[in-house]
Amino acid sequence: MSGRVEREIQFVLNDRVVELRAHPATPLLDAIRGTFAQKATKEGCREGDCGACTVLLGQARDGQMAYRAVTSCLVPIGDVAGQHVVTVEGLQGTAQQPTPVQAALVAELGTQCGFCTPGIVMALTGFLLTAPHLNQDEATLALAGNICRCTGYAPILRAAAALVAQHQPLAPVTDRVPGLVATRALPGYFTRIPQLLADLPPRIRLTQLPAGTRVVAGATDLLVQGPHGLLDHDVALAGDLCADAIELVDGDLVIGAGATMEALSHHPLFLAFVPQMPQYARLIASQQIRERATLAGNIVNASPIGDFVILLLALGAHIRLQGPDGMREMPLDQFHTGYKQMDLRPGEWLAAIRMPAGQREQRVAFEKVSKRTHLDIASVNSALWIQVDGQRIVAARLAAGGVAPVPKFLRKTSEALRGMPLDNATVRLAGELARAEVTPISDVRGSAVYKSRLLERQVFAHFQRLFAIEEGLP
Ligand SMILES: Cc1cc2nc3c(=O)[nH]c(=O)nc-3n(C[C@H](O)[C@H](O)[C@H](O)COP(=O)(O)OP(=O)(O)OC[C@H]3O[C@@H](n4cnc5c(N)ncnc54)[C@H](O)[C@@H]3O)c2cc1C
Ligand code: FES
Ligand code: FES
Structure with a gap:
């Protein structure tokens, strides 16, 4: 065990x-x-x-x-x-x-x-x-x-x-x-x-997480902090605990928590949600890291600038938590409760991520700005999922990282976009609302003012990428 x-x-x-x-x-x-x-x-x-x-x-x-x-x-x-x-x-x-x-x-x-x-x-x-x-x-x-x-x-x-x-x-x-x-x-x-x-023995399978046990998945966050913190602990390997299958179940896409960033980025079922994912993945770590880094690790590590967590927030993902009292499911946007804090109970682990079928075949854009383009963590990242009917926005979900203590779902901006015309004025309004909804801090990745301006520009970039709408800044 x-x-x-x-x-x-x-x-x-x-x-x-x-x-x-x-x-x-x-x-x-x-x-x-x-x-x-x-x-x-x-x-x-x-x-x-x-x-x-x-x-x-x-x-x-x-x-x-x-x-x-x-x-x-x-x-x-x-x-x-x-x-x-x-x-x-x-x-x-x-x-x-x-x-x-x-x-x-x-x-x-x-x-x-x-x-x-x-x-x-x-x-x-x-x-x-x-x-x-x-x-x-x-x-x-x-x-x-x-x-x-x-x-x-x-x-x-x-x-x-x-x-x-x-x-x-x-x-x-x-x-x-x-x-x-x-x-x-x-x-x-x-x-x-x-x-x-x-001829080698099969992998062990764990069905529970004893108290005090640390889950280790790809270890691309955990081992970077040095092995000693882990070697002093009881650990459960996510590979013994979680599935890594990516499959359609009743029309929803269900992603085993052990799935890696690289596996998801090239999986045909996920590409149906985010066709540009292979391009976006180039902005996230290196291939060696993506081959190990799991989505669950990105979510539970709870870094405010995690890239996949931002994308999954915009996609309206739900997470399934398995624990001593069975399985419970919640929208991902309710999971992070404060800086590095989350609604994860003792003995629970993240077992799967579910993407509701309705999110498919909509448009999704991801932007990331860091000090260098590749192999760097974001100063600000953001993702927009949007559904349109002709020139009107039916529904939208905007999420951003590096602008709050948690990976942030911008609920007010997302709700305000519903029913709006798809034009320059809406894009400008979305940028303003997004800026008003975040609380970045100044640090080595940029000043608070820079980060909120950057988020606004990323909102413009999403609309430009998806609909070729220029925001027409004053
Ligand atoms: C060189 C390098 C570059 C990187 N670049 C990026 C980048 O560009 N963008 C980005 O977002 N991240 C980046 N990262 C960070 C890291 O790769 C990601 O956060 C990754 O998703 C972590 O996943 P993991 O499987 O390695 O998690 P681990 O390190 O194994 O675990 C991270 C946390 O999640 C917990 N955990 C893991 N799985 C579960 C589970 N199933 N249930 C409950 N708890 C769980 C662990 O206990 C731990 O607290 C980079 C890391 C490195 C080393
Ligand atoms: S030859 Fe590559 S580091 Fe020296
Ligand atoms: S020693 Fe492993 S990546 Fe540098």
């Missing part, structure tokens, strides 16, 4: 089954470099920012292997039980016979001190293994979580371009391993991994 008590954890590390006894929240990176003495995986920031610790994590799902590149400094080791972990050693490239990814980086002079290189090799190998489309744009996205301080990115991107050219055409993502084994991008043992995993 869960607990401070260590657990036996079995997984496949590169080509062999390994076992260790550890607290389930121990960072995978520490086990790789410590217990298993594989030092090529580098430790940089330990905050998910630099990508030096990137490894591949493979899971058997519906008879197929699904791999993703993740930052091992933020992966709790308990979560890799029953999975395949691939480190750069596991690619089995040598100086005489490097893998195509390693060869491309060398050929394009894509490495100087080399500290970032193992992470970049893993990110690019993950790209070849998992990218639905093999093009330069997707390669750049796959590298967005990798920082290189001394080479500069041009040679690394040239190496990516060479790999894209070399690997055309590539098989569908579900059948890509044989082709990559043939080019030696992956070693031959990859074909035996499904059998090795099948």
Whole structure:
């Protein structure tokens, strides 16, 4: 079960089954470099920012292997039980016979001190293994979580371009391993991994949360604060507690609390609600982080600038909380009660998110402004869901982050928009009302005045994006 008590954890590390006894929240990176003495995986920031610790994590799902590149400094080791972990050693490239990814980086002079290189090799190998489309744009996205301080990115991107050219055409993502084994991008043992995993014990399933137990999901918030706060506690892994399925139930979209940002961002059922989600996702963390970060973690972390929580507020999401007294459901906009405070009772956990069917096929816009465009948290973010009938607004929901102690649903502005004509005057009014409804504070992300002006501009931007209406500022 869960607990401070260590657990036996079995997984496949590169080509062999390994076992260790550890607290389930121990960072995978520490086990790789410590217990298993594989030092090529580098430790940089330990905050998910630099990508030096990137490894591949493979899971058997519906008879197929699904791999993703993740930052091992933020992966709790308990979560890799029953999975395949691939480190750069596991690619089995040598100086005489490097893998195509390693060869491309060398050929394009894509490495100087080399500290970032193992992470970049893993990110690019993950790209070849998992990218639905093999093009330069997707390669750049796959590298967005990798920082290189001394080479500069041009040679690394040239190496990516060479790999894209070399690997055309590539098989569908579900059948890509044989082709990559043939080019030696992956070693031959990859074909035996499904059998090795099948022989491992199944994941434990938890049905309750003992008092004082901390839920650990993707750990992209929790482990950033350092592992010690977790290692002193009993923990329950969200993967043992929550489903991660994304499915239609009676017309509503039900998202298991274990679903990750990346899974949701590309899921056809969610794209029916938010077709532009893959573009919006580019503004949210890096691919390595999105592959781990859950929606539930974004909601319960209760940061006033969480990105998905803002989007879900605008979408009118409801949340389902499971606990000792059974399941209860509430609109997400009633969950956060104050700064980092929420209506979560002892022994309860967030089990699922439900999107009412009526929200589908409406228009949704998301805006985020941060100090730098990518891999940064928002100064202000906002989302607008809107339903129109010709030139009249039938219903609207506006939510904003960074402007209040909680992720804020702007109820007054949303209600005022109902029935209004879709014109410049309405857009200007919406901006004014939104400014009046928020209470930002001045901090390193900007002054209070700046943030409320920024929110107003984002409201204008939503209407411009969705309806090409210019707000016509005085
Ligand atoms: C490099 C980096 C970049 C980031 N960029 C962004 C960004 O651009 N935008 C953004 O919004 N966030 C960003 N984050 C923050 C983080 O990734 C998100 O908040 C993420 O959604 C947290 O989810 P998690 O699964 O990792 O949560 P965890 O860290 O596992 O948990 C967070 C909190 O939620 C609780 N919790 C988790 N699941 C449940 C559950 N099912 N029931 C009850 N409680 C639960 C935990 O106990 C904890 O209190 C970034 C983080 C990093 C490291
Ligand atoms: S050490 Fe920097 S992302 Fe893990
Ligand atoms: S080569 Fe030195 S940090 Fe990238």
